[in-house]
Amino acid sequence: MKAVRKKGINEEDFLRMVEEKMQEVGGLLDIDAAAMIVAKHLGVDLPARRDLYSLERLYITDIVEGLRRLEITGRVINVDPPLVFYRKGRTIKVSKILLGDKTGTIPVSLWPPHTQIVERLGLSIGDVVKIYNARSKKFRERLELNVGEGSQLQIIDEPPPDIPPLEHFIEEDITTFTDLKILSVCPPVETRTRWGTRRVACIEAKTPGNIHVKIFLWGSKAYWARYLEPGHVILVKGCLREVRGGEEQTPEYHVGKYFSIKLLNTIEVEKEVTVKDYRHSPNRLFFNLEGFIAGLTPGRGNTLTLLLSDGKHLASLNLIHEKSKEQVMADLFERNYGRYLTVKYIENIHSRKLSYRTTLWTVFQFQNRFLKKSKPSREIKDIEKGEQILIESPIKDYSFGTAYYCSYCFQKIFSVEHDCFAEREVKVHAIPYFRLFLTKENQQFVVPVPPINKFYEKLLNMGLSYLEEFFLENEDPTSIVEYILNEAKASGKKLSINGILLEGARRLLLIPIELTFIS
Ligand SMILES: [Zn+2]
Known part of the structure; x- marks a missing residue:
């Protein structure tokens, strides 16, 4: 009472309010609990009691700090996937949900075993749950409920009539996707955004109308990816911002504040699609590509283009993301030329044949296998694509240009x-765009020259580092390179190229293994 008087409230008024509260809740509160609730409304701090009786049909607004054995019914407004953290050698898991009734909302922490309902994808926003034996406490100045070992949580099918609908709590539009089939799950990665570094995961799913959609899961919602699998048929509900970016026809959705995923069913789907034979393009947004590294050239904008081959065709992979560029650039490239590689989680570019690009989730898995070298054939007539051939021919033409990248x-x-x-301290990497055109027995060949020192030394008498030096001195080496190549062209000096013959778009492609001028 001292605390109440200090706040300037009349003792009689206070007791009257306590009585009113007791009547309002239908005699389910004892005088102490009612006093606590009234005191909270008045902004008076009362010492928390640890022995409150079970309170039934309590409203969120009535909750004060320190209550135990709370019983509350509310609508689920948000479900976050469990966060897993480690403390003193122990794994701790907690899933946060937001609950609302006609008087307000309150965050609820679900501790094991109640995290299971979320891990099994069993809770959706809009569901009404009844919680028994919860505790109230303050966390970072905010009141919340803890649902732990001694508590119970139940989804109820017939909610009390005074529980408002979902729209009452969420002002934004709520999108519902039902029967979404998950095809790919891209695990959480950190990425730099305008708002700093953020975590993001992505799912590729197909609607019942067979439309592919991407759902980007940002922040703590990225951890949904841990519980999702290709083949899950899900109900997605929440605030989703649709972005139809650029020329892509794929609808993309980005999750907002309120979101949940509920599992409806599980079906069979091919979990990971890896393309080894480039003739076939999979009907997927995210897939993997396997092949040997056949070249590297500058790409549009800040990108690099990695050339990969399945042994018969050439695919170009546009490296858009820093992480991908880092993994193939410079000396690493030289060592890995001809090496087999699986690039995971890439996308096709506008359904263009053999044109791909990296995504935020792209990872490179270098294999311990290299392109097999054999004795090259000298006959063009009966050579098959993918075989090794030796061609001796003068340079008919060339194209050359250099781009420089910051290390x-x-x-x-x-x-x-x-x-x-x-x-x-940074280095500059010269990545030239260099192609040689040759003709032999009425066949036209194009040789993409990879940024490999020994090839540059053989062709131009200068390594790649020379190009870099030119750049550092603010000079363009192009005219010098052109001079050397024009001379070689004019003199008719023969080039001997031992390489792999591939199917190109217009001409045959020759991926060089060895190349040198012969006099
Ligand atoms: Zn830089």
Whole structure:
């Protein structure tokens, strides 16, 4: 009472309010519990009691700190996947949901065994749950409920009539996808965004109308990916922002504040699609590509293009993401030329044949297998694609240009006036675009020359580092390279190329293994 008087409230008024509260809840509260609730409304701090009796049909607004054996019914407004963390050698799991009734909302922490309902994808926003034996406490200045070992949580089919519908709590539009078939699950990764580094996962799913959709799971919602699998048929509900970016026809959705995933069914789907034979393009948004590394050239904008081959065809993979560029650039490339690689989670570019690009989830798995070298055939007539051939021919034509990339930020740079140079020790990587055109027995060949020192030394008498030096001195090496190649062209000097013959779009492609001028 001292605390109440200090706040300037009349003792009689306070007791009257307590009585009113007791009547309102139908005599289910004892005088102490009612006093606590009234005191809370008045903004008076009363010492928490640890022995409150079971309170039935209590409203969220009535909850004060320190209550035990609470019983409350509310509508689920958000479900977050369990967060797993480690403390003192123990694994701790907690899933947060948000509950609402006609008086307000309250966050609820579900501890084991109640995290299971979320892990099994059993709870959806809009569901009404009844919780027994919860405790109230303050967490970071906010009141919340803890549902732990001694508690119970039940989804109830016939909610009390005074539980408002979902729309009452969420102002934004709620999107519902039912019977979404999950095809791919891209695990959480960190990515740099305008709002700083954020975690993101993605699912590729198909609607019952056979439309592929992508759902981006941001922040703590990325951990849904841990509980999802290809073949899950799910109910997705929540605030989803639809983005139809660029030329892509795939609808993309980004999750907002309120979201849940409920499992409806499980079906058989091919979990991971790996393309080894480039003739077939899978009907998927995310898939894996396997092949040997056959080249590297500058790409559009800040990208690099990695050439991969299945042994018969050439595919180009546009490396958009830093992580991917980092993994193939420079000396790593030289060592890995001809090496087999599985690139996971890539996308097709606008359904263009053999054109792919990296995604935020792309990972490179280098294999311990390299392109097999054999004795090259000298006969063009009866050679099969994918076989090794030796061609001796003068240079008919060429195209050459160089792009430079920063070894720190992997952006294309145009002069030494680049921020990274001022701030730290960085290297510049010259990645030329270099193609040779040859003719032999009325067949036209194009040779994509990879950024490999020994090839540059043989062809131009200078390694790639020369190109880099030119750049650092603010000079363009193109005219020198052109001079050397024009001379070779004019003199009719023969080039001997031992390489793998591939099917190109217009001409035959020759992926060089060895190349040298012969006099
Ligand atoms: Zn940089």
